[in-house]
Amino acid sequence: MIPVNEPRIGEKEIAYVNECLQTGWISSEGRFIDAFERQWAAYCRMKFGIAVSNGTTALELAVESLDLKPGDEVILPSFTIISCAQAVVYGGGIPVLVDCDPHTWCMDVSQIEAKINPRTRAIMPVHIYGHPVDMDPLLVLSEKHHLTLIEDAAEAHGAEYKGCRCGSFGHISCFSFYANKIITTGEGGMLLTNDESTAVRLRSLRNLAFKKERRFYHTELGHNFRLTNMQAALGLAQLEHIEESLQHKRWLGKTYTEKLSHLDGLQLPVEEDWAKNVYWMYGIVLDEKIGIDAVEFARRLSARGIMTRPFFLGMHEQPVLQAKGFFHGESYPITERISRQGLYLPSGMTLTEAQLNEVCAGVEAEWQSLNG
Numbered sequence: 001m002i003p004v005n006e007p008r009i010g011e012k013e014i015a016y017v018n019e020c021l022q023t024g025w026i027s028s029e030g031r032f033i034d035a036f037e038r039q040w041a042a043y044c045r046m047k048f049g050i051a052v053s054n055g056t057t058a059l060e061l062a063v064e065s066l067d068l069k070p071g072d073e074v075i076l077p078s079f080t081i082i083s084c085a086q087a088v089v090y091g092g093g094i095p096v097l098v099d100c101d102p103h104t105w106c107m108d109v110s111q112i113e114a115k116i117n118p119r120t121r122a123i124m125p126v127h128i129y130g131h132p133v134d135m136d137p138l139l140v141l142s143e144k145h146h147l148t149l150i151e152d153a154a155e156a157h158g159a160e161y162k163g164c165r166c167g168s169f170g171h172i173s174c175f176s177f178y179a180n181k182i183i184t185t186g187e188g189g190m191l192l193t194n195d196e197s198t199a200v201r202l203r204s205l206r207n208l209a210f211k212k213e214r215r216f217y218h219t220e221l222g223h224n225f226r227l228t229n230m231q232a233a234l235g236l237a238q239l240e241h242i243e244e245s246l247q248h249k250r251w252l253g254k255t256y257t258e259k260l261s262h263l264d265g266l267q268l269p270v271e272e273d274w275a276k277n278v279y280w281m282y283g284i285v286l287d288e289k290i291g292i293d294a295v296e297f298a299r300r301l302s303a304r305g306i307m308t309r310p311f312f313l314g315m316h317e318q319p320v321l322q323a324k325g326f327f328h329g330e331s332y333p334i335t336e337r338i339s340r341q342g343l344y345l346p347s348g349m350t351l352t353e354a355q356l357n358e359v360c361a362g363v364e365a366e367w368q369s370l371n372g
């Protein structure tokens with residue numbers, strides 16, 4: 001089987017993690033935590049980094065720091081991972097959705113203003129599969145309506161919007177370093193901000209809201225969302241070769257596109273003029289006229305030894321969110337179509353040219369058989 005998304009762990013990763021084991025700095029203090037926070041923040045041109053246990057807890061802390069009141073709303077895309085919507089729900093807010101753009105699969109920013117009302121507190125753009133959201137209209141709206149921007153850049157390490165890195169736009173930006181992300185710490189995440197008081201608050205919430213002045217005296221409830229020094233060691237080593245990783249992803253994106261673009265009715269990822277796409281995952285969407293959905297296409301590719309993954313299912317179609325009373329009767333047609341017709345091809349860090357060619361040959365053979 002050609003795996004769908006594998007990390008690449010080099011000598012440096014092993015050396016750095018070993019240093020933690022040999023020196024005993026295995027918990028959440030140590031030189032790698034500070035270095036990873038500082039260097040990832042600097043890479044994204046932000047001032048403060050707060051490392052946390054994963055991308056989901058990063059989003060939860062970001063929303064928690066808004067201190068939402070009952071009835072407060074946060075606008076997010078319908079096409080995303082459940083982490084985004086559940087962070088809003090756990091934070092006591094109401095998730096409000098907009099559909100996605102049919103080409104970039106990121107939130108359709110033209111639909112946002114109609115959803116803003118006096119209860120709106122924040123917008124949560126999510127860069128999907130490595131392509132940035134069209135940020136300028138969002139920045140204008142957030143300024144005009146005094147809304148906090150919580151940027152989810154978990155899938156867009158190193159991606160750029162008009163020459164600026166993803167993760168540099170939000171009042172708070174959130175990252176995941178899960179094993180399939182461009183930089184991984186195994187499990188892990190980070191929040192970035194330029195606002196010092198926000199950074200202090202996030203650090204406190206991450207670590208049980210301990211007080212510096214008096215140990216074991218608490219005026220607020222926090223969490224244990226700490227990252228370990230070992231994980232940060234892995235992340236720092238990964239960051240030191242991020243340029244190679246991004247080059248690999250961009251090679252993979254460009255090469256797939258070259259080899260698949262002649263297949264009529266197969267939609268491929270785009271790269272808008274204002275964007276640098278890092279092709280975290282190489283998604284494809286099958287035209288409905290082809291007569292099969294992504295589940296069936298994935299089954300056929302799997303029979304050829306090619307692993308794939310389905311696209312997200314829309315937040316408004318999630319039984320757990322419907323059961324909580326959200327999104328009743330709402331429809332987001334682009335999300336609904338691409339969640340049924342979309343899947344992504346092997347996009348891992350270890351994918352070889354031979355494997356990529358095999359994937360393309362498999363996709364093409366299935367495509368020809370479907371087109372008679």
Ligand SMILES: *Cc1c(COP(=O)(O)O)cnc(C)c1O
Pocket residue numbers: 054055056057080081083084126152154155175176177178188189
């Ligand atoms: C991976 C991911 C997350 C969640 O990160 P975890 O580290 O798996 O909790 C959040 N948002 C997006 C867009 C993601 O791709």
